[in-house]
Amino acid sequence: MKPSDLLLPWRLMMMTVVSALLSALLLLCTGTVLAAEASVAVASNFAPVMPALAAQFERDTGHQLGIAYGASGKFYAQIRNGAPFQVFLSADDEKPAQLEKDGAAVPGSRFTYAIGTLVLWSPKAGVVDAEGAVLAKGGFQKLALANPRLAPYGEAAMEVLRGLGLAARLQPTFVLGENITQAHQFAATGNAELAFVAQSQVWKDGRLASGSAWVVPARLHPPIRQDAVLLLPGRGQPAAEAFLAYLRSDKARAIIHKHGYSF
Amino acid sequence: MTWLSAEDWQALALTLRLAAVVTAILFVVATPLAWWLARSRRRWKGVVGAVVALPLVLPPSVLGFYLLIALGPQGPVGQLTESLGLGRLPFSFWGLVLASVVYSLPFMVQPLQTAFEAIGERPLEVAATLRASPLDAFFTVALPLAGPGFLTGGILTFAHTVGEFGVVLMIGGNIPGVTRVVSVQIYDHVEALAYAHAHRLSAVMLVFSFVVLLAVYGWRGRPVAKGAA
Numbered sequence: 001m002k003p004s005d006l007l008l009p010w011r012l013m014m015m016t017v018v019s020a021l022l023s024a025l026l027l028l029c030t031g032t033v034l035a036a037e038a039s040v041a042v043a044s045n046f047a048p049v050m051p052a053l054a055a056q057f058e059r060d061t062g063h064q065l066g067i068a069y070g071a072s073g074k075f076y077a078q079i080r081n082g083a084p085f086q087v088f089l090s091a092d093d094e095k096p097a098q099l100e101k102d103g104a105a106v107p108g109s110r111f112t113y114a115i116g117t118l119v120l121w122s123p124k125a126g127v128v129d130a131e132g133a134v135l136a137k138g139g140f141q142k143l144a145l146a147n148p149r150l151a152p153y154g155e156a157a158m159e160v161l162r163g164l165g166l167a168a169r170l171q172p173t174f175v176l177g178e179n180i181t182q183a184h185q186f187a188a189t190g191n192a193e194l195a196f197v198a199q200s201q202v203w204k205d206g207r208l209a210s211g212s213a214w215v216v217p218a219r220l221h222p223p224i225r226q227d228a229v230l231l232l233p234g235r236g237q238p239a240a241e242a243f244l245a246y247l248r249s250d251k252a253r254a255i256i257h258k259h260g261y262s263f
Numbered sequence: 264m265t266w267l268s269a270e271d272w273q274a275l276a277l278t279l280r281l282a283a284v285v286t287a288i289l290f291v292v293a294t295p296l297a298w299w300l301a302r303s304r305r306r307w308k309g310v311v312g313a314v315v316a317l318p319l320v321l322p323p324s325v326l327g328f329y330l331l332i333a334l335g336p337q338g339p340v341g342q343l344t345e346s347l348g349l350g351r352l353p354f355s356f357w358g359l360v361l362a363s364v365v366y367s368l369p370f371m372v373q374p375l376q377t378a379f380e381a382i383g384e385r386p387l388e389v390a391a392t393l394r395a396s397p398l399d400a401f402f403t404v405a406l407p408l409a410g411p412g413f414l415t416g417g418i419l420t421f422a423h424t425v426g427e428f429g430v431v432l433m434i435g436g437n438i439p440g441v442t443r444v445v446s447v448q449i450y451d452h453v454e455a456l457a458y459a460h461a462h463r464l465s466a467v468m469l470v471f472s473f474v475v476l477l478a479v480y481g482w483r484g485r486p487v488a489k490g491a492a
Contacts, residue, residue: 075456175436
């Protein structure tokens with residue numbers, strides 16, 4: 001081995017360090033012009049999609065995202081009271097519309113970024129059949145769903161049960177999560193045998209990650225329209241506006257679709 | 264009655280029932296524990312004291328998460344309750360009681376421990392020379408002398424249970440009349456954008472909490488009664 005071979009990794013490392021330092025310096029000088037950061041409030045059901053989506057967006061545009069997950073109702077209250085979010089991805093279409101009416105969102109910036117899919121899920125294999133007949137058959141103690149008063153997925157689940165004529169009979173088995181994440185958590189920890197969840201929570205790479213599931217046909221409930229809106233602090237912010245535009249791109253839609261949403 | 268909805272009243276009644284049951288249980292559980300902590304010279308007394316104080320420091324999300332897993336069908340407590348034929352505790356009133364007993368434990372133990380420590384050895388030695396058995400001395404001397412500690416501990420435990428939120432949210436399942444307590448009901452109102460309802464119920468909680476604290480601090484700050492000297 002020649003001495004220069006020994007030095008090769010060292011040189012490579014030095015080059016990496018120097019270029020990293022240089023780009024950091026460059027970012028410091030020009031960061032405000034070239035790349036910016038947008039703060040985004042995201043409904044919990046969309047949380048499984050965001051890491052992949054944000055990473056792709058950041059790679060493609062150079063902008064950064066600061067993401068907060070939570071219940072849409074909580075975000076609504078916070079935004080009304082001056083929370084500095086620039087973009088809001090809601091779990092429904094009512095809250096973005098209401099924010100626009102309240103004067104907290106930029107008029108005309110609203111659009112549906114995804115339509116959610118409801119799934120009846122059990123963490124155990126062989127519990128939920130492909131037709132959802134387990135609901136009528138019984139044999140479970142607890143059925144978890146998101147609070148229908150608060151969460152569109154809970155409302156949709158109730159609509160399905162009403163349509164099947166099972167709402168009153170299954171009422172005593174209900175346990176309500178404050179949002180769809182908690183409904184999923186109740187089943188994932190084994191405390192409820194069944195749960196109505198968002199497809200995104202149990203889907204991975206285009207198929208069911210574990211357990212058993214019934215993908216509820218869309219005709220059994222009104223569509224779960226999830227709207228995005230540009231909030232006042234985001235007006236004229238390049239990163240915020242770029243992200244909203246990106247959400248409608250084919251690239252973004254492919255990622256969103258893979259997680260179990262339609263358009 | 265129109266000021267608060269029927270569901271609000273139901274949540275209030277449930278909350279008061281939960282707080283009363285938890286306070287009663289903790290009087291029984293915490294008294295011997297506090298007595299032992301106040302009088303023991305054992306080396307691992309510090310460990311027990313630290314464990315008792317843990318709920319003061321741990322976020323409710325940690326307690327709720329552990330309880331959800333421990334009480335679940337795969338958890339140790341869950342397997343115990345199922346083998347005893349008690350069923351599962353999450354999403355039930357008694358599940359909330361168990362969680363609240365853990366959560367409010369330091370609020371009962373610490374005032375009692377302080378009260379027992381304040382008594383000192385002397386009155387009990389005197390009782391012993393008068394041929395009182397240790398148990399007799401405990402009930403006729405120590406308990407009456409620790410009266411203010413019991414009052415403070417009882418009120419704080421009751422109030423703290425009423426004010427509980429995070430743990431209940433995580434293991435309650437929001438069932439009306441069973442696990443939907445006032446704090447969760449208010450949270451629901453806020454989330455559902457029913458701010459008028461949230462305001463009313465919140466005002467009730469605010470007044471209640473103030474009155475309770477006034478009772479505790481008023482008691483502590485009152486001039487020493489004449490007969491006490």
